[in-house]
Amino acid sequence: MQIQWFPGHMHKARLEIQAVLPKVDVVIEVLDARIPYSSENPMLAELRGDKPCLKVLAKSDLADEEMTTQWQEYLGAVAGVRARAVTTEDIPTIRKLKYAAARMVPHKEGKTIKTMIVGIPNVGKSTIINVLAGRKIAKTGNTPAITKQQQSVNIGDGITLLDTPGVLWPNVHNVNSSYRLALLGSIKDTAMDYGDVAFFGARYLIENYPERIATRFELESVPSSELPLLEAIGRKRGCLGRNNQVDIDRASKIFVTEIRSGGLGRLTFETPQIMEREIARTADLIAEKAEKDKEKEAKRKKRFRDKQRAQKKSREMRG
Template sequence: MSIQWFPGHMHKARLEMQSALPKVDVVIEIIDARIPYSSANPLLSDLRGDKACLKVLAKSDLADPRMTEEWLEFFERSESTRARAVTTEDVPTIRRLKSAVIGMCPQRQGRLINAMVMGIPNVGKSTIINFLAGRKVAKTGNTPAVTQHQQKVDIGDGVILWDTPGMLWPKVHNPNSGYRLALIGSIKDTAMDYSDVGFFAARHLSQHYPDRLAERFDLDEIAENELGVIEDIGRRRGCLGRNNRVDLERASRILIQEYRSGGLGRLTLETPATMQRERLQTEKAVAEAAEAARLKDEKRKKRFKAKQRAQRKSREMDASRRDRRR
């Protein structure tokens, strides 16, 4: 599945961020603790450059706590980056993010600190901003693209938050990242295929969390492939149609919703090692695609030039024949 979902307001948001960043002291990037790699927008990383960054792993109550600790340690290796895991079930932890921001800007002591909040859609930015502000200042929702305009929020102690719209990038080249983003709900349902995402989830979960699948869906054993897993889930949950055949889309929807709601427990879909491996694979695939496109373009140009030469030669021959007839 190739994800390409980049509404117009996201393009506008990118331009506004780029314009505002020189005035920003620290970037607060909200990522999803279940997919810290896939939920980190590479465009945002390019935009902020070396600017100080606080990585906030949101929805950590839905992620594997052991893996969350591994990710926090990984992010903290960067000199300009600090990392914190938060959940809406622990509001004091969210409110302590303000102290972390202040601590990252010692040069701003006695002056206002401008902190820009960035992240992909539906990652929990607005909820975190509301807790930091102590009041509802940002619109929240369980679907992507709720926030569509920048706004500034004074959260006290000399810290100004710049809320920005959730932003994906124009094309998600890593197919695994595309599936993971769709699975957690960061891509509108109208831009994804439930069966595709359900099969991806079934394959990953049967390999890494088979016990959770068996327990949640009361399965005696885990099927050997993702089709078998989806069919078993469908039978257990009554997703049967004509001739007792499983409705694969309905069964996939159930698996996706169980994952999103935490019904399968606290699960993380990627590790720092996964990130490094897939990043190399993606860079290689993108380079190969670019080279293939270059070669295709060269062939097209050669055909065009050959056609022009043939047409020119034909015109010259026609002119020569006319001259001889005269």
């Protein structure tokens, strides 16, 4: 299943970002530290070009600490990019972000530095903006698509910050990224199926964090596959229906909620190595689809030409 969610205001935001980017000195992209690759918008990367970019790994208090360190090193190895990890509780570290951004454009010292903050929905962008501004100017909440329009903010020390709505992209080609975004709440629940998303999360946690599952749900042993795990969780949490059968939908919602809230501890759902494999695989899939589309279009044109020739021949015979 491929999860897509691209409301109309996101298309508008994309056009607005594209229009003002030439005037921006530094882009600050807020990522979810639990899914740095899947929360990185490829559309923004394309629009940004080689403009300096400070990647902020938000919600790092919910992410695996060792994995966050790996991601910082990996992202920071790219020319023109620096990476910083923050939490909403660590106010001093968030405030330092503006100085980190300023150091990326030393030629602008003594001049006004224009920054733009971007990020997908529900990644913690508004909270960071409010800390940088020193007052509440951006709405915050645990649901995607709260910010609906751009606003420019003076955050002091000669730095202005342009806030933008959280923007996804029209087609999330990597299916795994779709699931991760849904699992962590960056896609509205109405655009996803809890059962499918829970199965994806369960598969990953069984392989990588089985001890967290056992501890949180008080299981003597962790099942080796998704359905038995969700059934075990459902029985522990009282998700029982007729004939003592587990309500998988209710169990799935509980499981996903526990992941989003940090109930299972600090989790990271992808590594740089996973990212590289999935980028290669996704590129192959896109190329395969493009080739199939090309073949389909060629067949369509041939049918059209054949039809035209047949009609012409019919007219000539009647004449």
